[in-house]
Amino acid sequence: MNSIIIHGNAMVINNKGVLIIGPTGSGKSELCLKLLDRGHQLIADDAVEIKHSSTQTTLHCLPEIYKKIQIYELGLINLEKQYQAKQFRKSHTLDYAIRLNPEKKTHDNNNLLTPNWQIYSINNELTVSCLEISDCQQRDLSLLLPLL
Template identity: 40%
Template sequence: MDNAQNEQLQQELFNDTPRWIPKSNVKSTQDSLAHHGIAFEIFDRGIVIIGKSGVGKSELGLELIDRGHRLICDDLVAGQLTDNQVILSAPQEFGRGFIEVRGIGFIDLARFYGSHTICTSKELFLVIQLVDN
């Protein structure tokens, strides 16, 4: 993806909800949005993973953490438009650093993996949608 395509995608997130994101999952204002999903810093890039409940977002998240990547937030991803970039973060301090895994519950990443596994914010680079077969 070149810079022009990246900028177009980021603008689309704020000007009109993308066709591939169910509108019922997005809450937005003029310069911010919140979406159901999980966000990571992967190789210094902000990546959001979306998909239906139970599709495996959190399980994939634990695999990414095991491979050295960092969690930005789980369940609700906040995005803020700043200088033509979307900055990903947790929508609130409460819950930051926790990931919920179906059948296990909430996992405190700092306690079990170390505080280095948590990232407070990152510029959006890519959105991935997981689907069932």
């Protein structure tokens, strides 16, 4: 099984493994905190290990950041006291990815009613279905992502 580590976050949302990617400062960690508040599960923040074979791709947390989240300008925060143990997972199968794009402000009228799923290549090693969310910092994605 091959393994890569990428910059991003990983959550379990309604029993689906979701990789959350986007540029630094796009709101990935704050989105994960909001999703935790809504009862979803955190796998990893800031660095996600992805293990893959020809039949399976899984998201994993590095041991040193398990149950921790890194918030810009606040540092690395241990979440064990704020959340129940069942809200943390060490791994889960990868089902899809969400790419946060705070710079993209325009909306393509053709995609207002239909999600624009694309194939996203991770380090040229594997591909995953990915939905790009534009204008992400102006939307409450913790309400929207569980609807997927």
